[in-house]
Structure formats: C-alpha cells, structure tokens
Amino acid sequence: MSEQRKQWPLYEVFIRARSGLEHKHVGSIHAVDARQAVEHARDLYTRRQEGVSIWVVRSSDIVASDPGDAEALFEPAKDKIYRHPTFYSIPDEVKNL
C-alpha cells in the first residue's frame, strides 16, 4: 500500500460581498486549519473582489435539516397567508400603510 495520505478537513466558506451585507455561503474548501482556509478561500473565491470579509466554518460543525423532512418543516407556513401584508385589503385612498 502506498503512502496513507491524511485528507485535509473541509471548511464551508461565507463571503460578505459589500460592507453592511450579511455573509453568504459561496462554497467550500479544504485546508489544514482555519487560518489556511481563510487564505485559500481568499484565493479561490475573491479573485474578482467578490468580498470584503470571509468566514470559514468546519463543514463537520454544520448541522443541517433533513431534506426528507422539508414538507413537515415548511408546509405548515404555506396556508398562513395572513402573515403577508397583501392579505389585508386597505382602500386606495388610505396612504402610507
């Protein structure tokens, strides 16, 4: 057997596109540690000034909802249309509501 290579851990990368905006998930990257993950994310994801700030999080630290549960989780909000302002009919003469 050849050399047993140890895989570098995976990090999820979040970029703040502009000052004031939230960080958004853009992809992931392998790196030896968090510091290197930031450096590599800089090289990989911001070559065209896509961001002003980078967050990295170990992928194994992310807990995600199960896609199979999507219906049970999100369906109940579907019939609650009264959470939207358009549900209420306000006459046109009434301004600024």
Place this chain on the structure above:
Amino acid sequence: MYTQGLDSLGADCLHQATDAVTLEQRFQSKVDADDRIEPKDWMPDAYRQTLIRQISQHAHSEIVGMLPEGNWITRAPSLRRKAVLIAKVQDEGGHGMYLYSAAETLGISRDELLEQLLAGTAKYSSIFNYPTPTWADVGAIGWLVDGAAIMNQIPICRCSYGPYARAMVRICKEESFHQRQGFEIMMTLARGTPEQHRMAQDALNRWWWPSIMMFGPNDATSKHTAQSMRWKIKRFSNDELRQKFIDITVPQAEFLGLTVPDPDMRWDEATQHYVHGPIDWKEFEEVLKGNGPCNRERLETRRRAHDEGRWVREAALAYAEKQRARETQAA
C-alpha cells in the same frame, strides 16, 4: 488575519493614548463614509455601551409588547382574527430574539440581558404599560403603535452597526402586516354599529397620546440625540419622526371617521405640516419611572413566565446531557 486583537486594546497597551485617537478617527471616518461597523471592528466603548442599551431596550420592548395584545388571543372575535393575532404576537417574540442576538454580538450575554429586564433595571417602551380593556385596543395598537414603531425602525435599517441594521431590515419587512391588520380592525369597527364606532373612537382616545410619546422626549431635552446622530445610530431626531408620524396618521384617522383627541390639532398651510397641541411629558416620565397603569403587572407576568418555564429549560439541558452520555458510552 482578524482585527479582534484591536477591541481588547486596554490598560496594558503602551501607546494607548495615541492609538486610541487614531483608532477613533478611523472609526469615525468609516461611519462618516456610511461604511458599517461589524462586531470584530474596533469601536469606542461609549458607542458599544450606547448600542447595548438601545438594542436591548428595543428587544425588551418586543418581548413585553407581546403582553397587551396577548391578553386578547383567547377572546378574539373570530377564528380569522385569532389566527392573525397569534401570528402577530409570534412575530413580536421573533423580533425580540433577532435583537437580543444583535446585542450579544457586542459582548453581553443573553442571560445578563434577561436579568436586567426581570430585575426591572432595564427600560422598555413606555407604551406597553397601558391596558387593553377592549378588542378595539388590538386594532389601535396595530395601527398606531406598530405604525409609530415602523416610523422609528425604518431609519435604523441604515444604522452604522451592521448586525443591528440587518436585524432591522428583517423586522421592518414583518411589521407591515401588523399595521395593516390593525387598521383593518379599526376600519371594521368604525364602519360597524354605533357602539362599535364608539369603541374605535375610545381606543383612539386612549392610544393617541402614548403613541405620540413613543418617539421620546422633545429634541431640546433629549440627552442622547446629538452623539447618536454623529455615530449614525440615529438618523432623524425624535421630533422629526414624531412630525412624520402625525402627518401620515391624521388623514388616516379622518378616513376612518374618527377624531384625534387633540383639540389643538390643525393643518398648517405654510409649512405643509400638522401642528399638534402640547404633550403631557409628566405622564411620560411617570410611566417611565414605573408608575404607569400596568408597569408592575407587565413585569410580574414576565417574571412568572420566566419562573414557570424554568423546569422546561432545565429538563431540555438534562435530556441533551443524557443523550450525549449515552452516545459516548455506545462509542
């Protein structure tokens, strides 16, 4: 790599004086350029303290704000109104959570924030210390109180502190339905039987002045305004926002066929603004001091909810620990 070393700049820093000046200048020019300050950026301690105070007061207001309307959930006049009211109160709880999280980015813990509220040392909006004796109060709160809140909150979407501004964008999106459902209730009552119309007028009579006072003291007596404006935590003065609210709301009251309880209220052709009568600031100060009609009841209710929920929090933690222990045992 990060700037986190900078915000711990303290007594042990050799060049503290000169460094603090440059840091402060850099900070202010960032604010002047409409750039956002983020949690790991250096910021003056007074800026941090002001934000902690303001954001936590705002969060407490959302939480205590659930109580006056919550009173009506079991007695809402129809299933539709009940579903809507539950959704609204649920939103307000959510707003409190967004805001507590924003405050926590400034280095204060959730537990400390809750303790301040329950101990009665933290402030929350004076408006929630008024009672809700009739169903029309639910309409008046949505229309006027949420209306005034929206007026206050929209400029904060551009606040210099990133997490607060972003929380506010989310909140403002959700507020719109709150105000519209309130106006719809008022419209239904105002167009209903004479008794319902009277109920609507009575609610307006009781909620008008407290809503006007929600914008805070007059500019001349407001102690925080100037500095907050420089820091772009505040974009408009109390009086400016109050005036905007009045200009928008008086015509809405007219549409409803209701009268704003201010005999001095008049339209001024020259300035194109309404002119209102004197505000009873004594009442405002009394409510702030804790002597409003419901101050004690609100805090007692909040404390009881906290105490009665204790076993749930403890049980959840114990269960999670047990699960973890089982997993390590199995491994």
